[in-house]
Amino acid sequence: MTYDHIVIRYGEMSTKGKNRLQFVRCLKRNIAKKLKHFPNIQIEALRDRMYVRLHHTPPQPVIEKLQEVFGIQSLSLALKTESDLEKIKEATLFFVKQFPHEGKTFKISARRADKQFPITTNELNYELGSYVLKNTTGLTVDVHHPDIDVRVEVRKEGTYITAYDVPGAGGLPVGTSGKAMLMLSGGIDSPVAGYLAMKRGLQIEAVHFFSPPFTSERAKQKVIDLAQRLTEFGGTIRLHIVPFTELQQAIYKQVPENCSLISTRRAMLRITDEIRKRENGLAIVTGESLGQVASQTLESMVVVNDVTTTPILRPLISMDKTEIIAIAERIGTHHISIRPYEDCCTIFTPKAPKTKPKKEKIIQYEQFLPLDEMIAETVARVETITLKPDQPLDELF
Amino acid sequence: MMYLDNSATTKPFPEVLQSFMKVANDYFGNPSSLHGLGMQAERLLTQAREQIARLLEVKPTEVIFTSGGTEGNNLAIKGVAWQHQQRGRHMITTAIEHPSVTEACKQLEQLGFQVTYVPVDERGIVSPTHIEQALRDDTILVSVMHVNNEVGSIQPIEQIGMLLKKYPKVLFHVDGVQGAAKVPLHLKRANVDLYTISAHKFHGLKGAGVLYVREGVRLSPLLSGGAQEMQLRSGTENVAAIVAMAKALRLSVEKYHESSARLGEMKRALIERLQAIEGIVVHTPFEQSAPHIIHFSLEGVKSEAFVHELEKQHVYVSTTSACSSRKKAPSKTLLAMGVEKMRAERSIRISLSYEQQMEHIPIIVEAIERAYERLKIVARGTK
The missing domain is CATH 3.30.2130.30 (VC0802-like)
Known part of the structure; x- marks a missing residue:
């Protein structure tokens, strides 16, 4: 026992x-x-x-x-x-006695996974219940709302007795649903989107857009720390860091201020899609939540999404910020996300970005830029870091 | 040498000194600086904060770095007083707190606050019921130490925390300086709002400490300045000592976890052996006391003389707490426990570390016996 x-x-x-x-x-x-x-x-x-x-x-x-x-x-x-009935009886009694049981109620919930076991479930409930009652004091039966629900599961290889369940993380094992690229900004939302994507069995590779000197090494480190935290749920994560400064500056020079954000988003999606192709991913995951900011209105999403037919998964699409924060706190990414460093989306933010951009206009603005070459050149310079769970402790600590 | 004054301060772990020197030498940048050197220093600070949060089972944003126990206790008590004085101006503490708590309270009393000092029983333990009876409508803070620094008695922090759950407006501060890494305390389960620790009490270096501030608890800072440490503690962070503290806490938790049963056994053995010596009374309670502190008093011999006599045998102990010993005042804790003044003036504290082994007991006891014998002869001669 x-x-x-x-x-x-x-x-x-x-x-x-x-x-x-x-x-x-x-x-x-x-x-x-x-x-x-x-x-x-x-x-x-x-x-x-x-x-x-x-x-x-x-x-x-x-x-x-x-x-x-x-x-x-x-x-x-x-x-x-x-x-074996006698052994099960003893074990059940021993099990119940582990708990403070004076003045408590209990029930036996037997299950027979092994149907060859000679005693039926009801008989087993009765046998075990009466054995426990006879050999304890102060314990009574309540089959509807027991304090201790003793579950006895009879299987071929042995009988398992349990009482309390601890909830698991749910979902599907990471790796059973294929691979997707997560656009990881460093904010509160994208790590949560990554977490939820992994929950449904996706393996994740993260893509981060880095615009030095406008965004600092601290912002990059923050993203590394976030991806590192996510490895606790999804195992090894590859983080692709995209040098984005030149392309971003070119867009801001060419495209009118109030549309530049949408153009930037389109370029980011195209780059992510290129990395996805190279890494054999099947989809792209983002932390977008409908209507949260100018680039996340349905009109904006249509224009941004137009650059690719790759499925874009948006696990947070219908969530409120408060719900997202609650998950971020639970999974331990919130305290990292709130470090106050700018990412590439918050620099050069227009004062009044368009919430209902016109696709034709954007395409027209963009055609004066050699975007294909610039994107190819940017993708060629991507730096990739591999993060593994349980990093060994730094010798300083 | 037998160093038995670990409640005053501990010897730093060699690994801790290595970390300190490496950080002080290689990562000297100001964590608030924007450049790379600043970033490296800030990163070390973040890692230290995360490691300490993990060890204390709290969130990293709840860890505020301070200069040590005295600052932590002052920040907790005065910080609550300044922040919440509109809500009330009454505080509760015990009769056996460390001076950094008691004196902070006294200072507040001069400024118009009222403080109730709840007495303790003969074991040096405060009763949760007495704390509850002292609560008033205008009480804003209850401050109780975890382990008493003089006799080692463990206060019922979890019970007090539980009862304070019914009074959500009353904040709960625990001075954990003597208990940290040595006596387990789950801050969240015990409903603690503020908790002070000091690095040099667990084999770190002097000049670093932590005040745990539970999320949602608002404090008024003591120092005005650059708003470091989530606006609660201005001043450039002592990065090297903080990294060293994170390492010291990790190693201490491991080492004391391994040796806590042995230390407890040593404490009980020492208490029994010392009690058998005529003229010695042990004041540390046998049960409900920390595994590393043993406090006793000697009849007819001045404790200061005894400390020096033991020192001749290379055994280092202290009279009462290190802070009070210079004042030659009777032990405050012993007086509060109802011990007569004569005895309270003649008391000695032994405080062990993880390094002491069972076979040291006879050496310690014999050294004490020898010193006591010698001094008794002198004392008689002068009478």
Whole structure:
């Protein structure tokens, strides 16, 4: 009898039919990477559950790490015993006694994943419930709103007893939905968009536009720190840093002030799309939220989006700023995002940018610029940094 | 040499000194400067803040760097007083606080604030009920230390924090200088709003400390200037000492986590051995006290003489707290615990570090016995 397992439940992955095995393998791989600093643990993946054997590793740090892995619906610490009625009875009693149970109510929720087990679920509920009642004092049954819901799951390989669920991060394992490029500005929204994209199984490569000397090294470092934080959820992230100064200045010289922002956005999207092609990505993720700023009105989006047919995923499209901030705080990107350095979108901001730009006008302004060559030349100078989770501690710290 | 005055200050870890020297030498830029040197220094500050936040289980934006414990306590107490004086001008603290708390309160009293000093029991522990009874409509702050610096008693911070949940307008400050890294305290669970620590008490360097300011708590700064540290503490940051502090806290948490059971056992063994010596009374409570402090008093011998006598044997201890020992005043904590004045003037504090081992106990006890014997003879002779 060992109180030494963590049960991992998959949630949505279980609807994936024949591809399921692939999802499970991917999740197992992601979990193994996440838990690589716990040498003693052992992961066992079944088609509908995963078990982490702790081998005396303290459970709490492991559970905290697992809560950052997408594809996990919920987790619980479990007691494992043999699938034998007497053993199960003993284990259930031992389990209940772990909790403060005086004056509490409980119920047994048995499940038989192994239908060959000779005792039916109802009989099992009755057997275990009465055994616990007989051998404890001050504990009563309440099948509707119990204080302790003791779940007993009888499986071929053993019986697992759990009580409390810890919610997982949900979603699908990162890597099962393909790869997309995340436009990462350094603000509050884009890291959250990246997080939500990864939640649905996307692998992310980040693209950042850097305009020295108008934007500082501090702004660049901020983006590196944000991408670094996102690796905790998505594993290794490649960050592409685009030297954007010359192109941005050329646009501001050529295009009238109130349309320059839209033109800049179009150029950024084209560059991102070029990097996407080179890196074999399938889509582009942005942190746009409808109507939040001038470039995020539907009219502006139409004009910006016009430069590509690549799917553009906008996970935040219907979210309010307060909702976005709440997620940013929860995932630990907010305190980085609020460092007060300008990014390439906040420099040269026109006083009154157009909220309803005309596509034809913009195209007309842009045709006086050698944009194709400038974009190709910019993409050729992109610097790529690879960020890995769990960076070793700087020797100074 | 046996250094047993770790509550006064600790020896810096060698790794901490290395970090300090490297930062002071290579990254001397002002973190507020725009150029690359400034940025490197600022980056180190950010990393230090994040590491300390992780170790204290709080947010990086809640970590304010200070010059140490005295500044942290003053900023917490006066900062709350100036900021919230419209709401009320009453504070609650205990009778056994460090002078940086007590004197700050006294200063506020001269300026028209009212302060209730809640007494402690014979173990040197304050009762949450007494704190609650002292609350008034105009109370703005409760300030209670985590571990008493003289006798090592642990105050019921979590219980006080829980009861203060019912009084959302009352802020809760905890002086964590003696407890940090040594006695676990979960700031969020204990509902703490402000928490002071000082680097040199956990093998960092003097001149650096942290005041944890819970998100949403508003303070008035003590220093006017360049608005560093989220406008709460102006002055160019002591980057090298701060980086060194982040490292010291990490190493201390590891080392004290490993050695806390052993230190606790050593404390209990020392208490038992010392109590057996005639004329010695141990004042540190056996239970509910920090694992590294043992406080006792000696009958018939001046404590200052005793410190020097022990020093001859290369054992370094202190009389009461380091701050009060120069004044030769009786131990404030002992008086508050109801110990008679004569004894309170003759008290000695031993404070251990992770370096002490079980086999040091007989050496310490014998040194104490020897010193006591010698001084007793002298004392009798002069009578």
